[in-house]
Amino acid sequence: MIYALIALGYTMVYGVLEFINFAHGEVFTIGGFIGATFLIWVGVDDGTPLYAKVLYLAAGFAISVVLTAGLGWLLERVAYRPLRGASRIIPLLSAIGASIFLQNMVIVIFGSQPVIMPTAVIPSGFVSLMGVRVRVLAIGIIVLSIMLMVGLTYLLKATRIGKAMRATSQDREAAEMMGIETNRTISFTFVVGSALAAVGGVLVAMYYGSLKFDTGFLYGLKAFTAAVLGGIGNIPGAVTGALVLGLVENYGVGLTLGWLAGLVAVGLAVGLYIQLWRAPNKRIAILAADGRAEEYRERILRLYRLAPYHAVKTVLTERRDAVLRLTARHAVRLTLGNVFLSGMLVAFVLNAGYQFSSKWQHAISFIVLMLVLMFRPSGILGEHIQEKV
Amino acid sequence: MSRIRNTSNAPALPWIPRWMLALAALLAAAAFPLLVEYGVIQTVWIRVGTRALVYVLLAVGLNLIMGETGMLNLGYIAFFAIGAYTTALFSSPRFGFEVPFWPLLVMSAGLAMLAGYLVGLPSLRLRGDYLAIVTLAFGEVTRYTFNNWESVTNGPGGIPGIYRPTVFGYLVERPIEFYYLILVFVVLAVLLVANLKNSRVGRAWNALREDEIAAEAAGIHGMRAKMVALVISAAIAGVAGSLFAYYQQFINPTYFVFMQSVIIVCMIVLGGLGSIPGAVLGAVVLDSLPEFTRQSFSSWLPAIFGRDFMAGWPDFLRTFFLDFDQYRMLIVGLVIVVMVIFRPEGLIPDALWRREVHQEDPREQEHTLQTLFDIEEGKQDLEV
Amino acid sequence: MFSKRMSSRVAAILVAALLLATMGLIGCAEPEEVEEPEVSERETVKVGVHTSLTGGLADYGFAAREGIKLAAEDFSGFVVDGVEYDIELVILDDKGEPAESPVVAQNLVDQGVVGVIGALTSGNTNAALPIYEEAVIPMISGSATLPDITEEGFDVFFRTCLRDDLQGAALGEWVIELGFERAVVMDDRGDYAVGLGNEVQATLEAGGVEVLREEGQEGDTDFSAQVANMRAFDPDVAIFTGYHREAGLVRKQMVEAGMADVQFMGGDGIKSDEIVDEAGGVENADGMLSTFSGFSPDDMPGFSEFADRFEEATGRPAGPYAENNYDALGALITAIVDAQSFEGADIIAALHEIEYQGVMGSFGFNEIGDIEAPDKTGIDLIPRFELKGDTWEYIG
Structure with a gap:
């Protein structure tokens, strides 16, 4: 408390x-x-x-x-x-x-x-x-x-x-x-x-x-x-x-690995799906919102001044094809992610009897921290502040 | 607006070219052991120097992700630990393996890279401060793993008796030989990072640092560019860890505590984010300062001014200098705060960072630009 | 714009004030004594003290240093080849960091010390040993108890403390003697505690005692998870193999969880007077049992006198391993006198032959550098203590 x-x-x-x-x-x-x-x-x-x-x-x-x-x-x-x-x-x-x-x-x-x-x-x-x-x-x-x-x-x-x-x-x-x-x-x-x-x-x-x-x-x-x-x-x-x-x-600390595996796997799976589906959508939204394109143009130009060698050759509207390609790649990754997760789940279930010793106490809380930040940075009850771009 | 381009990429000391300074620094570093060989200073300086070089490697590596790409990493020591443990496990009596130097170096770097890749995969898309916390947690989890996984790492007891490496048929044994061995790797790392900095991916890093969304919209694959930075810097830390394990001949988990990560961050902040000479300077200064102070006040200054030269000094000054170790971290903390407030670009700033941190007020910038336009178009006279 | 400049000026002033405050505070801190060797006509010889005066184990480092200083007073004026020598101590601090340890070692080697007392911890000893080995400088530690160190084949290393495996076996045997059947062994994941804990657990399991192993982390304050596991296990005895701070907290939380009747035991790490306060007072701490990795007071005829002198010199009671460090320097000097030489190899040879009589009683070293007493061997060497009220009493 x-x-x-x-x-x-x-x-x-x-x-x-x-x-x-x-x-x-x-x-x-x-x-x-x-x-x-x-x-x-x-x-x-x-x-x-x-x-x-x-x-x-x-x-x-x-x-x-x-x-x-x-x-x-x-x-x-x-x-x-x-x-x-x-x-x-x-x-x-x-x-x-x-x-x-x-x-x-x-x-x-x-x-x-x-x-x-x-x-x-x-x-x-x-x-x-x-x-x-x-x-x-x-x-x-x-x-x-x-x-x-x-x-x-x-x-x-x-x-x-x-x-x-x-x-x-x-x-x-x-x-x-x-x-x-x-x-x-x-x-x-x-x-x-x-x-x-x-x-x-x-x-x-x-x-x-x-x-x-x-x-x-x-x-x-x-x-x-x-x-x-x-x-x-x-x-x-x-x-x-x-x-x-x-x-x-x-x-x-008292949980067995089997239990934890279930929790972790479900958490990972949910998180990964959310991430994978959301990311390209977000990108599409960013690029497709023509109303905001001006704002980005401004920011790109500022960047251009800061890093003069980096020539900005691509015009914003040309990016749409790339976005489609990105989405396809994400679908492939999703499949790979599924295979990986199933493998992990099997591995965990095979060792399900192993009980965590208390020496892993802090390691567990740090892992919780990492997982939360990686997969649900907005937390359980949601973030109070809206994301500012 | 884009008519006015700020192209000043001038070095810190405009009257001497940078490469000459770098060469001078390299020569100084190479000549430094001679002072010891000829008895001008004591052998301990070789040890201090060697350790400082390991930190230089780490600082240069961390600079790649922190300075160039703008991702604060508070668990960098984990990659160092992975490199060191790989070397210790495969070249010591612990399991009876004796993998030769080069393959083991590649293995150490490779495992560190793999760890970097795995941790980067889900975490690199996070915001800067969250990423910092994730890396911190990663660093701690790594240390707990090495501390707890007794059947492999011998837990907190550590791994003693790491074998000496044989490099190109030459057994590296004396501290001075290690010094030059590590110096070679420092030079390689500096060359690598310096080249990357001015390459396509380097510019992508800088762009991501300045404005991620704009950079992505401009066609940079943010995730991929960041991953390249993370993996390369993990490899540098892995190499540093491997060399360090060979040099120390003993490692245990207490080498890899969180404070070490923070110290490396401090080195970069002191020297200048994104600046290679800055990272080198920061690492050398922060690592050797305590020993320098100790030697100065316990042997050098007394030798010059006589044993009681501090007799007239106020008590607290005497305590401060004689027990400098006790106040080292206090000073480090203070230095960081003071540096980021008054000179955030570091001692030897990187040109781009300097511009970033000393950004003018946008309104004022606009005003300046407008004035310049006006002058160009003859609406206003140049004030003298 | 104006306000921005103002705020940075205010910040500047505040930072300056803070700096001054820091300086002032440093001034208030107790000034360390500066080593001032006496000016005399006699020759002096340098002996290194490689210890940790800052960092987590600073109180152990303090006790070691003060013990060695007393020894330096007593043993100065020894004669080699007809010349009288005084001891000049070169005291260096490795901050408890293993990366600093080799630098300290090299520094001592550079300064031409004839022998080194230290290091404080096993990790730092391991990190420094290759350097002393190469320079052939004998190193005698009064507190590095990790068994591995003498097994690694270093010629220069000796120690005046007993090994963790010996103490662990003794602690385990004691538990069996007391007739306990269900034991919790808990450590703090430090090198000392884990080694000792493993040994205790092995001894107990060999003796048919059912063991639950629990582990906390050094520096933790909350052990409720471990205590909850203990409660579920329902032990007769809890053995904590780490240091007193965590031990006190574990004991306190055990009592709060209703396990006041479970016997609490530990190794030399808990044998400190501070544990009484840390465990939340006499009523929680009373009756704790501990072993120690030095000789028993019965076998140490000079100890009470030494403890008095220590307290007189420092104003604090003789800390842990103070006498071991005193005798480490004593043994080194005796070996130098026996060998009539300052050569490392000669001193090492003499150390193996030595029969030394000091604060800890008479002892020698075996072929790998571990301490050996003439009359007792094995776990009989390990003394037992009980916390009665707020003082540790020797009970045999």
């Missing part, structure tokens, strides 16, 4: 900026470190009365949220804003740099040893839910996540700043013309995303009892997987994705 909190941060930033905030996992770690360090610093122990514990914990969350939100703001201001409008790859590089920088900053400030959360502030009770022992804290985390999700949805749908965020994500320039201060809106997005990450960080430190400088990296990746799985840019999607990922991780 914690994945959900972090995934929300990714999703929000992506929704507004179409940009993967690679440093988000590090922001999460720092949030956790700040909260835990504060609680160690005030010296909570078993002797502290309950009301003081609650107070300290609330203060820990508050300080962590404020400082981490400030960090998020700073990050956007320093590392991302100057790059707005640059091509896609460049802000991503900056984000990777920021991620490395922050991770090593944690080492320099807090050391490479894990920070241990004082056990006194961690609720240790259990409740029995349908015969399963569940930690009170786990229920608390789930409730908190749902509350935050509802709050966030409300924020986006019903408030002024939420409207501004949605407008900014639709079309930044138009939003600016309508009098929305897009820069402020984007900063706000980062602040909210980082604050959520801070809450997640403190909760993780509480749930597992400790936090290490590199914890955030894996969590960030998993949360990103969750966000993509549910459909990036989509808030209920992030939560759904987090749940699905959690289930896959915990129960995927």
Whole structure:
């Protein structure tokens, strides 16, 4: 469920900026470190009365949220804003740099040893839910996540700043013309995303009892997987994705290969068919839409200026024959794909008894990530943003 | 609009031709071991140099997909790992195979290419940032596979005792011999990439990088061109992996962690995306800087200025330089952010990238063009 | 246009501020001591220390370095051919990266060290060994426990720690002795943990114990999948062969899943005081059992004195393998004195013959470079510890 909190941060930033905030996992770690360090610093122990514990914990969350939100703001201001409008790859590089920088900053400030959360502030009770022992804290985390999700949805749908965020994500320039201060809106997005990450960080430190400088990296990746799985840019999607990922991780390990083979093969087959049928259609649509041909002509000419040697010899209308040829080739590939898939299915079924050892746990989640990105990048609940060409 | 063509493809240092600079760099690289042979600097520099050359190979290879084609690859180390493991498995006591150097080199490169092809097939059509994440996942899955597949790779224990290669009947054994062997491959890779860059497919890559849809509409088969880039760069990484395994004589999965992929990306960003000399410079600087700092502050500078030359320095400066290793990644992260903000074209920029990143505001561009038209048609006077 | 320029200027200022902040922070970090060899009339001889002071195992590297420093104080002033020699340590950090290890090794060779103490991990030892072998410089590691290393036929390698296969067998035998019938063996996919885990599993299976093998990843925090599998298996005992951080988390999550009564055991990786906090307090951690890959305190008469000195010198309790590293340098110097020579081949010959008496007691090396005690052999060498309250106590 914690994945959900972090995934929300990714999703929000992506929704507004179409940009993967690679440093988000590090922001999460720092949030956790700040909260835990504060609680160690005030010296909570078993002797502290309950009301003081609650107070300290609330203060820990508050300080962590404020400082981490400030960090998020700073990050956007320093590392991302100057790059707005640059091509896609460049802000991503900056984000990777920021991620490395922050991770090593944690080492320099807090050391490479894990920070241990004082056990006194961690609720240790259990409740029995349908015969399963569940930690009170786990229920608390789930409730908190749902509350935050509802709050966030409300924020986006019903408030002024939420409207501004949605407008900014639709079309930044138009939003600016309508009098929305897009820069402020984007900063706000980062602040909210980082604050959520801070809450997640403190909760993780509480749930597992400790936090290490590199914890955030894996969590960030998993949360990103969750966000993509549910459909990036989509808030209920992030939560759904987090749940699905959690289930896959915990129960995927116990699955036998036969089961997995079925799932993978069906997924692959569906994905491949969709891809193969959609791709040529898309291309035809692009080329056949005469109304838009002018736009492409413009873009081709721009390209022509950037790369002067590359002579653009072909006129757009001549491309239609080529499109037909392409479609024929795709049909051939479809057949080949079928043969390949059937072969794989047979191979898997022959080994169906093999049970996955838990050493493949992460490998499985990474494979899920790859498959989702490759075959259904819009996720389970669909992408919030429309594709911009 | 197309009347004004920006044809400036000028080198970074206009007064010296680029090929001369390249030749000078090559000569310097070739002469560098002589310094060690004649005892000017210590043998460790051969090791640093050799490792730097391996990274140069990787940086040049990655540059092909990242710089030329604009696809961010965060799992490039996986191809390196595949090359290294192929060599380690077929030329070590592990299974008793001893495949000769050339066939094994081709095998290593071939398997890396195959992996590139298979991973590229479904993923190359993705958007840039998604592609980056897919490659990251691929890199990690590859490492987990090598770490978990104990019956073949010996898992985390790694493969020791990789045999020395025999190249053209000559047993390559000393570090200096490895240095020259790898240098030869670096030169070959640079020549290959430089030629590709100016070939038809190279221009297709650049076009795809600038605007994929427009490029495809203009008749470039995007998928095929990208696949060529990916497969070639995977082959370069495979060769690098093979040479590295021969040189180190031992490999285990911890060589191939995600951070290594990131470091190679950093090398290219530092040197300049799409620029071959940039990739070379970035790799050499980032790889040898820690050792350079260590040597400078622990032996060279004390030898010149006396042992206590840092006595008067503030504490944090002393700590910083003496324990540079601890801050290396911190600096790397900072450098990347600073570079992409203030000099996104890198230290030695590629002409095309420079134009790309320092694009003028479209409105202003239009204005400039309009002014130029006006001047041409005599409507406006040239301001002096 | 105006706003764009402004924002880049603001960015410039912020970046500059950040740089300054970084510098400041670095300044705040604890400054490392600079090695200042004493100026004396006597000759000095260089000994290399090849360890990992940064990276994931930095605390092990710290303990090793401090142990070696103590040894350097004690053993300075040894006499070869009538000349008194002081030890100058050349301490280099391989950052825990195997690609850095050969560079460190070459650097030490260049500086003309007569012997090397290290490397810290088995992987880095393997990566550096070809270089020391070629230069014929004896290398004594206090913590590289992977069995393969001494089996690879390198002449220069010795170690003052016991091998993982020995410890694994001892751990397995202990489980059988305790009468457990269903065991979970779990590792963290690191080279140390997997090797040890395989050995434990093999011993248990040979002894008729039913084994479930589970595996996590080093650096993970959530082991709920593994714990769920364990619960389904319903074991009597869980043996974690990795390091204390993950072990603590596994233990904590086992208790939370209602498996508090399952005995928790591990190798030397879990024998750390930090595991108490990491497992969520004394009530979770109490009663853990562990083996260790050094000698037992009974066989180490000098250990308590050494531990006191270590704490006095560093302000921290004697860390893991500190005494093994101390004795590694001690054995090297003793061999040099025995051989009356600084030649690598002579020292290596002397090391094979040595009968050394140090913090760990008396020991020698066998023909492949593994440590050998005079009176005990095999798994009897491996000491057993129990976590009572928040301290590890030796129980035989």
